[in-house]
């Protein structure tokens with residue numbers, strides 16, 4: 503781990519295991535007062551023990567926790583919320599989008615309805631929905647009912663922290679900057695050397711698909727403008743120079759956008775056709791991730807004015823805009 507100045511920054515890093523390919527997830531302890539955790543690991547016994555051991559190493563008991571602040575609503579970050587609350591009575595704080603978005607990962611009826619619309623618009627067969635639902639339902643044992651005690655908005659002050667809403671990686675991501683030291687808990691919005699693959703998402707307020715990668719790109723630009731000393735991410739070691747990290751992620755997005763544009767035929771494609779073009783032999787369990795990525799890059803190209811949309815019969819085609827047009 504790079505050497506951040508531990509004697510100056512009162513944030514303790516607790517690594518907890520997950521069952522996901524992403525590997526361990528970080529929980530951060532801020533000694534307060536109030537005694538604060540950022541995120542809550544995965545709902546497994548192994549993660550619970552790792553959390554308790556990490557707290558004990560700092561002389562803190564689970565019962566001492568006053569509040570848990572969530573960076574976003576993904577299962578590897580919120581799993582132990584209920585157990586922590588039961589042991590401590592801690593207040594659970596999250597951005598106001600979290601309660602609105604939880605049903606889309608926990609409620610099968612909501613998930614089914616949203617997938618139906620998403621897949622239809624992208625020209626994908628409805629049979630794909632079953633595979634996605636199967637995958638999601640297999641994870642529900644990691645999800646306890648959770649209640650958010652207090653929601654906050656973009657720009658809210660929480661003690662020495664300011665919350666910054668940064669949707670993209672998920673629909674609820676926030677980062678938290680600490681004043682006056684300018685370090686930040688960046689959750690999964692900013693992870694060193696990782697460009698996330700924002701998944702297809704339905705926005706229940708807009709009743710429309712959310713352009714996840716475009717949102718992510720816009721959020722990166724906002725974070726780039728902040729003054730941040732050290733970044734404490736949801737995964738991996740602390741890092742500094744957030745602008746270099748953001749610039750390399752933006753370059754990665756630009757390159758993949760360019761490759762997607764080069765592969766698009768003159769008559770255009772639906773996102774589903776384009777995914778089959780780029781990933782001709784997809785694994786059944788990863789096709790949805792490929793479709794999410796390709797759709798994200800097509801959205802990005804549309805934002806840049808490089809492709810135009812042709813919507814007919816509820817299906818969207820993306821057509822390259824010739825430079826002379």
Ligand SMILES: [Zn+2]
Pocket residue numbers: 524527576578579690736737
């Ligand atoms: Zn994560």
